[in-house]
Amino acid sequence: MSKPELPLVLHLRGPSGDTYGSDVTGRCQAIMRRVCRREQKIHVHCFTGLSQVVNDWLSDFPNTFFGVTAAVRRFDEEQKSGLRAIPRNRLLLETDAPYFPVGNVPYSTPAYLGDTAAFVAVYLNIGPCDLMQLTLRNAMTLYGS
Numbered sequence: 001m002s003k004p005e006l007p008l009v010l011h012l013r014g015p016s017g018d019t020y021g022s023d024v025t026g027r028c029q030a031i032m033r034r035v036c037r038r039e040q041k042i043h044v045h046c047f048t049g050l051s052q053v054v055n056d057w058l059s060d061f062p063n064t065f066f067g068v069t070a071a072v073r074r075f076d077e078e079q080k081s082g083l084r085a086i087p088r089n090r091l092l093l094e095t096d097a098p099y100f101p102v103g104n105v106p107y108s109t110p111a112y113l114g115d116t117a118a119f120v121a122v123y124l125n126i127g128p129c130d131l132m133q134l135t136l137r138n139a140m141t142l143y144g145s
Contacts, residue, residue, distance in 0.1 A: 004039040004063070007142050011045045020049050020079070025056075033060055041142055043067060046096055050078055051085035058090070065142050067092040070102055070116045072123060080123050088124075092142070093117055093135045 012028055014021040032040070040061055047066040057064040066086045075083065093116050095108045102108060102115040117128040117135075124131065 007041040009043045050082045054085040067094040069094045069096045
């Protein structure tokens with residue numbers, strides 16, 4: 001189905017009430033195990049899941065990266081554990097513009113990536129600038145030549 005060197009971007013959302021997207025994520029992983037090679041580069045966009053989901057993705061597809069947005073402001077403790085389970089070399093920052101506005105603005109833009117970094121950095125006990133440098137390197141690893 002896919003070429004392992006080309007990133008496959010997944011936006012997985014479950015039905016209303018499935019905060020973690022566990023059901024849809026499990027079904028997606030089952031399909032991908034059948035049609036993708038283990039080396040497949042994967043970007044799990046807008047990750048809001050649990051630590052077990054991180055472990056499952058990395059076990060099946062070690063080239064998986066997880067994008068997180070300003071939605072981390074609303075993460076519960078289990079989601080924060082999921083965020084902390086992401087290896088630093090597999091973490092990406094996203095704004096998902098125009099969604100997840102910061103402050104009193106009606107919509108988000110890529111210009112708010114620094115705000116996303118500040119929110120995420122709090123949970124990872126890292127400086128926002130260090131986090132931005134780290135995730136830039138990760139994005140280059142995933143999407144660079």
